[in-house]
Amino acid sequence: MKDLPESAERAEKLKGLGSSRKRVEDARFTQGKGNYVDDITLPGMLFGDFVRSPHAHARVTAIHTEEAMKVPGVLAVITAKDLEPLGLHWMPTLAGDKQMVLADGKVLFQGQEVAFVVATDRYAAADGIEAVEVEYEDLPVVVDPFKALEPDAPVLREDLEGKTEGAHGPRKHHNHIFTWEQGDREATEQVIAEADVVAEEMIYYHRTHPCPLEPCGCVASMDKVNGKLTIWGTFQAPHAIRTVVSLISGIEEHNIRIVSPDIGGGFGNKVGAYPGYICSAVASIVTGKPVKWVEDRMDNLMTTAFARDYWMKGRIAATKEGKITGLWCHVTADHGGFDACADPTKFPAGFFNICTGSYDIPTAYLSVDGVYTNKAPGGVAYRCSFRVTEAAYFIERMIEILAIELGMDAAELRRINFIKAEQFPYQSALGWEYDSGDYHTAWDKALEAVDYAGLRREQAERVEAFKRGETRKLLGIGLTHFTEIVGAGPVKNCDILGLGMFDSCEIRIHPTGSAIARLGTISQGQGHATTFAQILASEIGLPADSITVEEGDTDTAPYGLGTYGSRSTPVAGAATAMAGRKIRAKAQMIAAYLLEVHDDDLEWDVDRFAVKGDPERFKTMKEIAFAAYNQAIPGIEPGLEAVSYYDPPNMTYPFGAYVCVMEIDVDTGQTEIRQFYALDDCGTRINPMIIEGQVHGGLTEALAIAMGQEIAYDEMGNVKTGTLMDFFVPTAWETPHYTTDHTVTPSPHHPIGAKGVGESPNVGGVPAFSNAVHDAFRAFGLRQSHMPHDHWRVWKIANGLGLHG
Amino acid sequence: MGKQHYQITVNGEPQDVLAEPRELLIHTLREQLRITGPHIGCETSHCGACTVDIDGRSVKSCTVFTAQVAGKEITTVEGLGSPDAMHPLQEAFREHHGLQCGYCTPGMITRAYRLLQENPSPTEEEVRFGMAGNLCRCTGYQNIVKAILAAAAEMNASKEAAE
Known part of the structure; x- marks a missing residue:
């Protein structure tokens, strides 16, 4: 019998999967020895x-x-x-x-x-x-995408004049870039025509900017x-x-x-x-000579890649009991002066067709029109997978508006429409195969954690007290259940400039039992050097502390497509596990030779191969590593190295349930987050400490976007928010305390079941904050008010609803 | 513009720098003295990545001329601890995951160092208010606040033990 506690103790020492291992990056960063x-x-x-x-x-x-x-x-x-x-x-x-x-x-x-x-x-x-x-x-300047499409609008791109075909199909106007269609238009329009209830609304997700603290820059050096x-x-x-x-x-x-x-942070920028x-x-x-260019903050906000700027017109149809029967969406996408979106080639609106969200919607149709305006180019995925935060915001607003239309509780409306656990893998009406999920369990856990029923009672009492003139504060309960789509992606449908979106890992085991792993990705704060070593530690049985992870130098790292769209763990993390398994396979042959048994007579036990039924006879990975360099083993090449290029069979679909409780002062428009509960399911958890940190950070970027951050233009095309004085980045003072939680639904196709997490909190956070603002005013008739919800705009909502007497 | 000599003390070492009167301290530190802990994030004194300590006050070195600090004592994150003896704040930021990309971290720690000199036992609210001049885009501040409170407790405990 295997001594379980003893092997568990060995496993703990490796600091592999599931360990809240402290970050190896931090020693240099805390001492001012980073190298930016x-x-x-x-x-x-x-x-x-x-x-x-x-x-x-x-x-x-x-x-x-x-x-x-x-x-x-x-x-x-x-x-x-x-x-x-x-x-x-x-x-x-x-x-x-x-x-x-x-x-x-x-x-x-x-x-x-x-x-x-x-x-x-x-x-x-x-x-x-x-x-x-x-x-x-x-x-003449055009900053409004609808005006840009008027017949007599000025021609912005004279270089394209007369060109009726663009990179993504026909252009129907001189300022039009593309039309992208998904789903079944005819069927969807029929469902909507015949539905008991239809909610229709224009949802605007304003232009903003990733604004990493370090601006963009480079040093170029030509060695002649x-x-x-x-x-x-x-x-x-x-x-x-x-x-x-x-x-x-x-x-x-x-x-x-x-x-x-x-x-110093990227977030898509x-x-x-x-x-x-x-x-x-x-x-x-x-x-x-070498030449350095580093932009300043104004350059960064005004000219390098912006995010969002989507006008999303939606129609959602349902039975009178609240079962959703169809979703229709048309997006007018403002791309600025050049189309510099960073999306996989075949997806000019990214993965916006995840906009059916967490719901079993049988029929749907989506069309997106890209438009040129006199604004900066971009349209990058700011802490989200390609256009996924826009999609999540759209569906999570439409659900709330449908709840108003039906006179239903928005939590219950979600519950009766969730894709059920037994429906996975689930084929969505707009073309995705959701790999896994258990939305009901997550939702119930979240609602119970915040005492949802109690909050609704308190809110109803508050409304009554407000009407009686006893308080000037309203309470908003912002709900969100989001589904992300990350890990681009399968080479069969995802490429950038023709480069398939696989990723890679190369491992070299050193003779004394330590290792270096190099990947095609690049950390910007995610802690890859810490977490990828953990994946490997669990795969090859060497301590994470004995594994160096290196990225970012194209002369040494294997080719990969980089880090954005939460793709590092789903793709490069998978490559790491697969390369580790190759190492282990060779190690098994070496161990069999050393122990004089057949390969099949060995079993893997944390950090060693042991003879089945005789656990006292074993060779540790450290011993095997030395043998690989020290012994002539018949039929086996010396050395212990492996490389894996991983082409994922599918995307991964992290999800989560968020609740934001917000106090709103009707007279000043000031908002205060009283409570924020975030439950994330990112599948297998590699490092819970880092996951929690990612969630805190993503939520804070969501707070910024929902509550004040924007790239605003005046009619002349002047940027009104070009410095950190005008462009809202929350400080420690404005940022609330977050409570994090999780469920674990591993991805069935990822080697270790991990799904990616860095961007989920931004995808789910924005609708949670925005829904809280809307929910506070629901009793007074608010349907839709565009973000960002800064104090002035919130005051205007209250004023528009006649709440200022 | 003509250059002039200025004597400043950085992390305890006297330095004679030759700079134009318009040269900003952050550029003198980073480009002349190669002290690259303090970073440039905005150049308008909003983000705090360039925070240094000048004669016992937190100052954003992107909006101060080197000429203005002649004769003064400047401390950067490099002067707070050493690889063999890290400052409790440096330890606490690592222990409590108070950093991610690391770009704001030197300014953050340098500011926290001064905050704890001014108020050795701050409340969470005082930490949040006292750190509001330093922006972080990665962490959401929760773990930064936790790290500073933990460092304060640690520093107070070792002070008590020493007395």
Whole structure:
């Protein structure tokens, strides 16, 4: 008999799956020894920065650089004319469009890159920028996507004039990008026509920005002796960047090295390619010196990838008992001046077709129209999988509005429409196969934890007290049950620029029983060096503390598609487990040789192979590792290494149940989160401490988005929220205390059952906060009020409902 | 603009720096002295990633000229502890998962260090208010607050033990 407590003790020492292992990254970060891109200084390094357009739409008639060239320290001023002979004045976007690197005859959004000044230091570059004179001729500005589609709207993209076919099918107007349709239109419209009850509403998810604390930047260094271009940068997908740089520059891929050093948060902002990267590389090639470009906060908020900006018109049909029979949705998607979304190629609106949410909706139809406006390009997944937070917000608002229409409790309406545990794998009406879930269990646990019935009683009493004039505060109960879709993804339908979205892990076991693992992903705070070592520790039986995890250097790491859309654990985490299993398979053969038994006579026990029925005869992984380098074993190559490229068979579908309890002061519009309960089911839990931290962070970004954060434009296309004075990022003071909880429904197709968690709290958090605001005013007739719910807008809701007397 | 010499003390070491009068302290620290713990997140003194301690006060070094701090004592996160003897705050941030991407962390810890000098036994509310000048995009602050309260308890306990 195996001594269970003894083997459990060995397992604990490994700090594998399920251990709240402390992070290995923290020693350097807490001591100021991180290595972020702006920390990199190379001998002779120059500094580049942009002349940017103050206009949102204008013709550029002249650029005068002579005075700038006289500024001490300024070495070059690069314009589109200089890039044109190299074919680099425009660059491809991840969405199949192209984008100006530097203004080519006109500008399409405020802050657009017009010229690149290269100088000996950042102060000289700033002086040079001041001295560049650009002549503009104003053009009419369009910031409203509906106005952009009017017949006489100004033509924004003159380069596309007359082109009726775009990267994603026909274009039906000069400012139209694509139409994307999913589901059955005819059937859905029929269901809606015949339904007992139909709720219809326009839901706007406003434009915002990922705003990582570290802005984007790079250091490009062309080594003319070796012919090798190295770029250190804030890249969430370093390997894809290498391929893109090779394709657009013509430099062979082996002569390009991309390094993502420590990254100070990404949240989707650092997925795409920006003009700064191209200009720095060109400047380095021209000058033969390293060139650094690091944007400032205003550059970041005004010009690098924004998120959301979706106008979502919905119709939801149900029986009078509340059983949903159909969902119809049309999205007008504002993409700004260039289509620079970061979505898999075949999904121009990302995975927005997850918008049937957690509900068994038999019939559905979705269409999305992408539109050009005079705003910054982007449309990235800000702490969510591709357009999933928009989808979750849409369905979770529609459910609340349907509950109002039916006069039902919104929690009960959800319960009777959830996909049942026995229905998984579940085929959704809009084309996804949900891998697993147990929504009823999660929902009941959440409602019980917050005493939902008690909260509703308190709310009803509060409304009565308010009506009697005894209080000026209302109570909102914000409910959400979300389903995410992450882990892009199966190569058969997911690629970016033709690169399949697999991921990878390569493991080398050292002779003395420690290891290094390299992955195609890149951490931006998620703690990969800690958690991927845990996956391996459980797979190969070496302590997590003896395993180094390295990412981000394309010269050493295996090819992968990077970290965004919660894909690291579902894809690279799976690759890690699979590579670990290859190691173990070879280790089994070595152990069989050492123990002089047949392979099949051995069984794996935490950190060793033992002879079946004779547990005293065993070889530990550490012993096997040494043997792999020290003994000549017939029929087995020396060494102990493995690599796995993992193509996931399906996405994973994390889900969760959130409840937000909010106090609202009707007279000031001030809101206070009294309680926030978050239950997440991310399948197998690798490191509960890190999961909890991810949930806290995602909820706080959701708080920001729902309650105040936006990229706002005036009619002239001026950005009104270009600094952290105007762009809301919550402080410790505004941020509430969160209670976290979980259920565990492992993914059936992932090697360790893990699903990914970093983005769930943002996907579920935004509707939870927003629904709390709406719910507080439900008794007074509120149906829909657009985010962000800052104090002014909440005050306006109260005022509009006549609550100010 | 002409450069001038300024004498400053950084983490206990006297430094003679040659800088233009318009040079910001954060650039002197990071680019001349290669003290890269303090980071640049906004350049408008909102985010606090550049927080340093100047003569016993928390200051955002992105909006101070080096010329203004001539003769002053500056402490950055690098001056709070060493690899062999980390500051209790550095230990507590690790222990309580008070950081993720690490970009705000040096400023956060440097500010927390001064907060605990000003108020050695703060309440949770006082910590939240006292740290409100430092933004974090990753953690949601809950574990940062926990770490600072734990460090305060630890520092008070060792102080008591020493007395």
